[in-house]
Amino acid sequence: MELPEGFQCEFEGLADGLREAPSVSVRCNLRKRVGVPEGAARVPWCPSGFYLDARVPFTFDPALHQGLYYVQDASSMIYDYIVRLMASDGLPKSYLDACAAPGGKTTAAIDALPDGSVVVANEYVRARAEVLRENIVKWGYDRVYVSCGDTRAFRKLKEEFDIVAADVPCSGEGMFRKDPEAVAQWTPALVAECALRQREIVDNLWPALRSGGCMIYSTCTFNRAENEDIVRYIMDEYGAEPVELPVPDEWNILRREGCMHFLPGRVRGEGLTVAVLRKPGECPVRGEKPEKKRQEKMLPAIASCRKYLGRPDEYAWAVEDDTVLAIPDRRMYARLAKVLDLRLKGIEVATIKGRDVIPAQSLAMSCALADDAFPSYEVDYGTAVSYLRREAVTLVDAPQGYVLLTYRKRPLGFVKNLGRRANNLYPQSWRILSTHTPDMPPEVLR
Ligand SMILES: C[S@@+](CC[C@H](N)C(=O)[O-])C[C@H]1O[C@@H](n2cnc3c(N)ncnc32)[C@H](O)[C@@H]1O
Numbered sequence: 205m206e207l208p209e210g211f212q213c214e215f216e217g218l219a220d221g222l223r224e225a226p227s228v229s230v231r232c233n234l235r236k237r238v239g240v241p242e243g244a245a246r247v248p249w250c251p252s253g254f255y256l257d258a259r260v261p262f263t264f265d266p267a268l269h270q271g272l273y274y275v276q277d278a279s280s281m282i283y284d285y286i287v288r289l290m291a292s293d294g295l296p297k298s299y300l301d302a303c304a305a306p307g308g309k310t311t312a313a314i315d316a317l318p319d320g321s322v323v324v325a326n327e328y329v330r331a332r333a334e335v336l337r338e339n340i341v342k343w344g345y346d347r348v349y350v351s352c353g354d355t356r357a358f359r360k361l362k363e364e365f366d367i368v369a370a371d372v373p374c375s376g377e378g379m380f381r382k383d384p385e386a387v388a389q390w391t392p393a394l395v396a397e398c399a400l401r402q403r404e405i406v407d408n409l410w411p412a413l414r415s416g417g418c419m420i421y422s423t424c425t426f427n428r429a430e431n432e433d434i435v436r437y438i439m440d441e442y443g444a445e446p447v448e449l450p451v452p453d454e455w456n457i458l459r460r461e462g463c464m465h466f467l468p469g470r471v472r473g474e475g476l477t478v479a480v481l482r483k484p485g486e487c488p489v490r491g492e493k494p495e496k497k498r499q500e501k502m503l504p505a506i507a508s509c510r511k512y513l514g515r516p517d518e519y520a521w522a523v524e525d526d527t528v529l530a531i532p533d534r535r536m537y538a539r540l541a542k543v544l545d546l547r548l549k550g551i552e553v554a555t556i557k558g559r560d561v562i563p564a565q566s567l568a569m570s571c572a573l574a575d576d577a578f579p580s581y582e583v584d585y586g587t588a589v590s591y592l593r594r595e596a597v598t599l600v601d602a603p604q605g606y607v608l609l610t611y612r613k614r615p616l617g618f619v620k621n622l623g624r625r626a627n628n629l630y631p632q633s634w635r636i637l638s639t640h641t642p643d644m645p646p647e648v649l650r
Pocket of ligand 1: 306
């Protein structure tokens with residue numbers, strides 16, 4: 205790989221590291237109680253992350269579509285470590301990931317946050333917000349909002365979040381060895397342009413961070429202008445205090461002026477730079493009155509859907525655009541709905557079509573789905589892949605009506621069983637497009 209003209213390696217050995225082959229790693233879904241396979245080489249800073257010997261055709265692994273693991277570069281898994289440290293008091297947190305698509309760092313944070321935490325995952329680019337939504341739904345945590353829009357909107361959500369993650373768009377030097385486009389697009393002018401945008405994003409997000417709370421700032425680039433200089437800017441402009449995290453020497457992470465650098469060649473992962481900054485002041489005691497139990501309009505569709513969730517009283521229930529929603533944290537929802545374009549509000553439980561209440565894929569994927577809410581039917585590998593392609597499936601000796609298909613005893617999605625055939629309810633836009641089916645599943649989790 206040729207490095208771009210004008211690119212200066214600021215770190216010894218980095219140019220050689222960028223010529224090495226990238227590693228392949230995945231992170232297990234802890235909220236779905238998935239463990240790392242025995243004998244796998246673990247990512248040092250993330251107990252649920254492990255390395256694979258080579259890339260596999262992940263698309264053909266039902267476990268990926270069931271949200272049981274996420275394919276993620278090992279360096280990015282440091283979010284698990286950072287968020288875990290910040291949430292070590294065990295109290296639920298409000299967490300904003302402002303540049304979230306496709307969702308790798310959001311899903312890592314979700315697993316590291318205490319139960320009851322509320323997460324807002326925002327993405328600026330529309331098409332990417334759809335992918336983010338899909339990945340968040342598959343991950344199955346019930347207390348996530350997905351929004352799409354400019355970070356300016358967060359200026360209006362003053363002091364709302366305990367933790368704000370800004371994994372900002374950058375010049376992508378850390379992607380050079382994985383993505384030839386990153387090499388082709390890199391210029392010194394791009395670095396300057398990104399640095400300006402990064403300041404703007406930080407300016408937009410800082411008001412939304414609660415006093416005493418922390419911002420995680422990260423880029424997948426190495427240069428000072430987009431890292432140390434931005435960290436210095438946040439300290440000078442907002443009086444932020446850099447937080448030095450305890451990091452064992454053997455992780456080989458390089459520290460420089462408030463930033464932690466993951467450098468290919470030194471660590472087994474891609475290029476990433478990350479800093480944590482604390483907003484001065486104490487967290488104000490929230491003067492909130494305890495949430496009053498409101499009398500919700502108990503529409504028949506809501507009444508029939510409540511039993512699908514293990515703890516239905518934890519949500520505000522609503523019907524919007526014929527979708528039955530179980531919305532987490534009513535107070536937060538009221539604030540978010542005023543300023544954000546929300547694409548996901550907790551769990552989409554079902555859609556109403558005439559007199560039919562059709563269970564949604566978001567319900568199938570949710571960790572909050574009640575056991576025995578639906579009759580289930582175990583399918584083999586070939587049928588699971590057909591289902592994920594949205595082909596018709598045939599069930600033998602299954603009850604008529606809505607049935608939850610499972611693969612290896614984990615939810616895959618719903619069908620409506622009509623007897624001779626079953627209507628496939630898998631979302632059209634999520635379907636696997638390839639017509640090829642390997643004989644065997646790629647065994648990532650075994
Ligand atoms: C580094 S990527 C985020 C990766 C993500 N956090 C993950 O780990 O999966 C940065 C994201 O910022 C988005 N973005 C682009 N322009 C932006 C802007 N002006 N403001 C905020 N985000 C922007 C990009 O579309 C991209 O999804």
